[in-house]
Amino acid sequence: MRNPYRSQKIAYAFLLLSTLLIVVPVGMIVVIIIQKGLPAMNWQFLSDIPRQGMRAGGIFPAIVGTLYLVTGAISFALPIGLLAAIYLSEYSRDNLLTRIIKLAIVNLAGVPSVVYGLFGLALFVIFFGFGASILSGSLTLGIMILPVIITTSREALESVPASFREVSLSLGASKWQTIRHIVLPNALPGILTGTILGLGRAAGETAPILFTVAAFYLPQLPDSIMDQVMALPYHLYVISTQVPNVDEKIRYGTALVLLAMVLFMNLIAIIIRHKFRKRKKW
Amino acid sequence: MTKIITNGLNLFYGKFHALKNVNSGFGENRITAIIGPSGCGKSTLLRVFNRMNDLIDGVRTEGEVVIGEKNILAPATDLVALRKKVGMVFQRPNPFPLSIYENIVFGERIHGDKVKDDKLDEIAEKSLRDVLLWDELKDRLNEPALRLSLEQKQRLCIARVIAVKPDVLLMDEPCSTLDPNATQRVEELMRELKNKYTIIIVTHNMQQAARVSDDTGFMLLGELIEFGNTETVFTAPSDKRTEDYITGRYG
Ligand SMILES: Nc1ncnc2c1ncn2[C@@H]1O[C@H](COP(=O)(O)OP(=O)(O)OP(=O)(O)O)[C@@H](O)[C@H]1O
Ligand SMILES: [Mg+2]
Numbered sequence: 001m002r003n004p005y006r007s008q009k010i011a012y013a014f015l016l017l018s019t020l021l022i023v024v025p026v027g028m029i030v031v032i033i034i035q036k037g038l039p040a041m042n043w044q045f046l047s048d049i050p051r052q053g054m055r056a057g058g059i060f061p062a063i064v065g066t067l068y069l070v071t072g073a074i075s076f077a078l079p080i081g082l083l084a085a086i087y088l089s090e091y092s093r094d095n096l097l098t099r100i101i102k103l104a105i106v107n108l109a110g111v112p113s114v115v116y117g118l119f120g121l122a123l124f125v126i127f128f129g130f131g132a133s134i135l136s137g138s139l140t141l142g143i144m145i146l147p148v149i150i151t152t153s154r155e156a157l158e159s160v161p162a163s164f165r166e167v168s169l170s171l172g173a174s175k176w177q178t179i180r181h182i183v184l185p186n187a188l189p190g191i192l193t194g195t196i197l198g199l200g201r202a203a204g205e206t207a208p209i210l211f212t213v214a215a216f217y218l219p220q221l222p223d224s225i226m227d228q229v230m231a232l233p234y235h236l237y238v239i240s241t242q243v244p245n246v247d248e249k250i251r252y253g254t255a256l257v258l259l260a261m262v263l264f265m266n267l268i269a270i271i272i273r274h275k276f277r278k279r280k281k282w
Numbered sequence: 283m284t285k286i287i288t289n290g291l292n293l294f295y296g297k298f299h300a301l302k303n304v305n306s307g308f309g310e311n312r313i314t315a316i317i318g319p320s321g322c323g324k325s326t327l328l329r330v331f332n333r334m335n336d337l338i339d340g341v342r343t344e345g346e347v348v349i350g351e352k353n354i355l356a357p358a359t360d361l362v363a364l365r366k367k368v369g370m371v372f373q374r375p376n377p378f379p380l381s382i383y384e385n386i387v388f389g390e391r392i393h394g395d396k397v398k399d400d401k402l403d404e405i406a407e408k409s410l411r412d413v414l415l416w417d418e419l420k421d422r423l424n425e426p427a428l429r430l431s432l433e434q435k436q437r438l439c440i441a442r443v444i445a446v447k448p449d450v451l452l453m454d455e456p457c458s459t460l461d462p463n464a465t466q467r468v469e470e471l472m473r474e475l476k477n478k479y480t481i482i483i484v485t486h487n488m489q490q491a492a493r494v495s496d497d498t499g500f501m502l503l504g505e506l507i508e509f510g511n512t513e514t515v516f517t518a519p520s521d522k523r524t525e526d527y528i529t530g531r532y533g
Contacts, residue, residue, distance in 0.1 A: 164378060166372070167378070167439075168388075169337070171365065171392065171446055172363075172364075172392065172393060173389075
C-alpha cells in the first residue's frame with residue numbers, strides 16, 4: 001500500500017529543492033560580486049575618470065553615461081508605451097488588427113537584444129544619420145523596453161475594476177475624463193512598476209548600445225546628445241575581455257555598481273507594488 | 283407630471299430580444315418600483331434611461347424614450363447632459379478609492395469650470411446633509427471612502443449622484459447588500475428624496491416595493507406586464523401572472 005502522507009512529504013521536499021535551486025545561484029552571484037567588488041569601492045572609484053589605460057582610477061564617465069542612456073530611453077519609451085497601452089486597453093476593440101498588435105508586442109519582448117542593437121545601428125545611426133550618439137543609444141534602448149512598458153501598463157489599466165469606469169461615466173464624465181481621473185491614478189503604481197523594470201533592463205544591456213553609442217574609452221562627459229558616452233555594461237565588457245591585466249577588484253567593483261543600480265531600481269518597484277497592495281481594497 | 287415616457291420600447295442584445303414593446307410613464311416626485319424575476323430585464327430597462335447600455339457592444343433599441351420632452355434614444359443626444367440629469371445608484375456600493383470628500387465633489391470637478399474650493403465645500407456639505415450623513419462624517423471628510431460601512435458607502439454613492447443635481451434617480455437594487463436595519467434607513471431616505479426627484483427603483487424584495495413605492499411595474503421575460511398604482515398592483519392586479527408572482531408562485 002502506498003502511503004499518501006509519505007508521497008506528499010517527498011513532493012514537498014522536491015518543491016523546496018527546486019525553489020532553493022533558484023535562490024542559491026542568485027544569492028551566490030550577489031555574494032561573490034559584493035565580496036570581490038567591495039574592496040574597490042571608494043569615493044575615487046565612483047567619481048574619477050579611468051586612468052592608466054583603465055587599469056586604475058574610477059568609472060565616473062560610465063556611471064554618468066548609463067544614467068543618461070536610461071533617462072533618454074525612458075523619456076522616449078514611457079510616453080509612447082503608455083499611450084499605446086491606453087489605446088489598447090481603453091479604446092481599441094477586439095479585432096484582428098488589435099490582436100495582431102498585441103501578438104507583435106509579446107513577440108517584440110522576446111527579440112534578442114543584439115537584434116535591437118543591429119536595428120538601432122541601421123535605423124538611427126545610419127539611416128537617420130544620428131551617428132553613434134546618446135540619441136541613437138537611447139532610442140534603441142527605448143524600443144527594446146517598449147514591450148515591457150506596454151504590457152505592464154496595459155495589465156495595470158485593465159486591472160482597474162470596470163465598475164469604477166461605469167460609475168464615472170454614469171456621473172456624466174466623458175471617456176477621457178474617466179481615464180484621466182479614475183483609471184490612470186488607480187493604474188499608476190502598476191505603470192510605475194513596469195517602467196522601473198524597463199529601466200533596470202535598459203541599464204544592464206550591452207548589445208543594444210554596442211553599435212549605437214558606447215565608447216571604448218572616453219574620459220570626459222558628453223556635451224550634447226549627439227556625443228558618444230561610456231556605459232557601465234560595455235565598460236565592464238571592455239575591461240574584462242579587451243584590456244589585459246586589469247585588477248580583479250576593478251572589474252568586480254564595476255559589476256557591483258551596475259548590479260546595485262539595477263537591484264536598487266527593482267527594489268523601488270517592489271516597494272511601490274507592496275504599498276499599493278496594502279492600500280487596494282476593492 | 284410624467285417625467286419619463288417610453289413608447290414602444292424594444293431592446294436587443296444582438297439577437298436576444300430583452301425588452302419587448304415597453305410602454306410606461308414614470309411620475310415626477312414619485313417612487314416607481316420595478317419588480318420581476320431574475321433576468322426579466324429590470325436592469326436593462328433602467329440602463330436605457332441613462333443610455334448605459336451604449337457601453338455594451340451589439341445593443342440595439344427601437345421606439346422612443348422621452349425625458350423632458352426629448353427622445354433620449356435619438357443619436358444626437360448629448361450623453362453627458364443626459365447622465366447629469368439622470369443619475370444612477372448601483373447595486374454594490376462602489377465609492378472610488380478616494381477620500382469621502384473627493385467622492386462627493388467628483389462630478390463637480392468634472393463638470394464645473396474652474397471650481398472654487400468654497401463652492402466644493404458647499405456642495406459636499408449639502409449633498410451629505412441630503413443623505414443624512416453630514417453629522418456622522420463632517421469631521422472625517424478626508425478619510426478614505428473605502429473605510430466606511432456598507433450602508434455609509436451606499437449613502438455616499440447617493441450623495442455623489444445628488445451632487446451632480448439630477449432630476450431622476452435610478453436605483454438598481456440599492457439595498458440588496460445591506461442588512462434589514464440599514465435597508466429601512468435607506469428606504470426612509472428615499473421617501474425624503476422623492477420630494478425633489480423622480481425615483482425609479484429595481485428591487486427583488488416585494489415588501490420593499492410595497493413599502494416605498496407609489497407606482498409599481500411588473501416585468502416578465504422582457505415584457506412590462508403590469509404597471510400602475512402600487513396598492514392596486516399588489517391588491518388587485520389585472521393580470522393573472524402578476525398575481526402569481528406576488529403570491530410567490532414564480533421564483
Ligand atoms: N450584456 C448582455 N449581453 C447579452 N444579454 C444580456 C446582457 N445583459 C443582460 N442580458 C440578458 O438580458 C436579460 C435581462 O437582463 P437584466 O440584467 O436586465 O435582468 P434583471 O431583470 O435585471 O435580472 P436580475 O434581477 O438578475 O438583476 C437576461 O436574460 C440577460 O441574460
Ligand atoms: Mg438586475
